[in-house]
Amino acid sequence: MEMPYMIGQKEERKRVDQASCGLEKMGRIPCCEKENVKRGQWTPEEDNKLSSYIAQHGTRNWRLIPKNAGLQRCGKSCRLRWTNYLRPDLKHGQFSDAEEQTIVKLHSIVGNRWSIIAAQLPGRTDNDVKNHWNTKLKKKLSGMGIDPVTHKPFSHLMAEIATTLEPPQVAHLAEAALGCFKDEMLHLLTKRRIDFQLQQSNASIGNATTTYMNSKQEEHQDDEAIEKIKFGLSRSIQEPDMLPPNKLWDSATTGPTFSSFSGNCSSAFPYSGFQYEPSSFSNERDGSPWNQSICTGSTCMVGDRQSRLPDKLEENGDDSRTGKEIRNDAILFNTDSVLWDLPSDDLMHPIV
DNA sequence: AAGATGAACAACCGCGAATAG
DNA sequence: TCTATTCGCGGTTGTTCATCT
Numbered sequence: 101m102e103m104p105y106m107i108g109q110k111e112e113r114k115r116v117d118q119a120s121c122g123l124e125k126m127g128r129i130p131c132c133e134k135e136n137v138k139r140g141q142w143t144p145e146e147d148n149k150l151s152s153y154i155a156q157h158g159t160r161n162w163r164l165i166p167k168n169a170g171l172q173r174c175g176k177s178c179r180l181r182w183t184n185y186l187r188p189d190l191k192h193g194q195f196s197d198a199e200e201q202t203i204v205k206l207h208s209i210v211g212n213r214w215s216i217i218a219a220q221l222p223g224r225t226d227n228d229v230k231n232h233w234n235t236k237l238k239k240k241l242s243g244m245g246i247d248p249v250t251h252k253p254f255s256h257l258m259a260e261i262a263t264t265l266e267p268p269q270v271a272h273l274a275e276a277a278l279g280c281f282k283d284e285m286l287h288l289l290t291k292r293r294i295d296f297q298l299q300q301s302n303a304s305i306g307n308a309t310t311t312y313m314n315s316k317q318e319e320h321q322d323d324e325a326i327e328k329i330k331f332g333l334s335r336s337i338q339e340p341d342m343l344p345p346n347k348l349w350d351s352a353t354t355g356p357t358f359s360s361f362s363g364n365c366s367s368a369f370p371y372s373g374f375q376y377e378p379s380s381f382s383n384e385r386d387g388s389p390w391n392q393s394i395c396t397g398s399t400c401m402v403g404d405r406q407s408r409l410p411d412k413l414e415e416n417g418d419d420s421r422t423g424k425e426i427r428n429d430a431i432l433f434n435t436d437s438v439l440w441d442l443p444s445d446d447l448m449h450p451i452v
Numbered sequence: 453a454a455g456a457t458g459a460a461c462a463a464c465c466g467c468g469a470a471t472a473g
Numbered sequence: 474t475c476t477a478t479t480c481g482c483g484g485t486t487g488t489t490c491a492t493c494t
Contacts, residue, residue, distance in 0.1 A: 141462075141488080163479070179480075180463065215482060226482070227462080235460055 138172040142181050146171055150178055151186050184227045191223030195232050203229055204237060208251040 153169035159182065162175035171178065184190075195203075199221055206217045214226035214233075221229065238248040245254050262270045 139464075161479080174464090176465090176480085177463075183481090184462075212483065230483075231461060 137174050137177075139174075139177070142185075146173070147181070147186055150182060154182060154186075180227075184225045189223055190225065195224075195236075199224065200232075200237060203233060204241070204251075207233065207237075207248075 149169050149171055150165070150173075153165060157165075157168070159165070159179070162179045164175070165171075166173045166175055166178050169178075173181075202220055203217055206220060210216050212230075214230045218224050218226040218229045241248040241251070246252065247254055247257055250257065258273065262273055265273060
């Protein structure tokens with residue numbers, strides 16, 4: 101399917117991109133002739149040509165494959181079509197609960213290293229995993245109050261930030277947080293995508309925790325939950341001095357606080373048999389659970405580009421981009437900064 | 453019924469790593 | 474060791490279909 105309008109846009113963007121990064125000057129060689137190359141959706145005829153050619157000759161030289169197979173496609177495009185769609189060993193159905201769990205677990209460890217994650221899921225490609233993460237899993241975690249980048253509860257991140265601020269700034273932060281998250285909370289709750297049930301009798305003192313519920317609730321319960329969340333946030337705003345120095349928004353304050361909103365996720369993830377381990381989020385051995393920097397999580401953004409492996413891994417000769425030099429999966433799954441106890445036996449393939 | 457919006461998936465792009473010569 | 478080429482990865486965009494208003 102030719103899409104001339106799209107090609108026009110892309111060419112323009114490419115021209116701008118190249119100009120901005122000096123590629124024209126450097127004389128970067130295009131991966132294929134742009135003219136006479138078809139783009140967009142593949143037709144069944146093209147799929148057949150490519151599949152039968154690869155069945156006979158294998159995937160030795162992607163640049164030659166389109167020529168030899170009689171396709172007006174870029175070699176790169178052929179490779180992508182083959183690896184993401186035509187390969188006979190691919191699964192095309194929905195992701196199972198177990199697969200989703202594996203993705204979340206591994207993402208908490210290796211970040212956006214989709215190829216590493218996909219390698220543990222037979223029949224799934226990195227593109228599949230990436231799309232599934234971006235369209236579903238990220239939202240699920242966010243809906244649970246968990247930051248999909250660091251895999252920490254939003255409340256913990258806020259508390260960590262707050263430790264660096266003076267009380268008046270903390271109040272402003274809480275106010276901003278209320279403004280930022282209010283609409284999303286209301287949306288999620290009223291849409292019944294997630295239901296939050298505040299722990300009833302003992303929620304007010306001591307053990308204020310919020311439990312993720314799959315069960316349906318009455319409309320007025322949603323409203324009540326929203327009101328409680330608002331109440332807790334308001335208290336945090338109005339009484340920042342009441343908050344203990346190292347445990348901002350802790351359950352010590354009466355009523356549900358921001359941390360109680362998402363603090364206990366062990367029964368929170370909507371997959372059977374799956375437990376998110378909030379206790380791992382804090383390093384409580386030194387008595388100052390909130391002192392670690394935001395970036396001590398196993399997946400944090402470095403610069404503007406990649407999430408990274410735990411330091412121990414990188415020290416271990418890891419190629420931070422491909423992960424091909426990772427040798428010791430015991431380190432990978434036992435480091436303190438890892439959120440999950442994922443035995444290496446669980447892995448389909450050792451991460452190498 | 454029609455337009456708007458969102459979700460899911462497919463495909464493209466540039467970049468850096470790996471490899472060949 | 475250096476250079477050119479190829480490959481694979483992750484980010485991003487585009488398309489299609491479903492649902493909502």
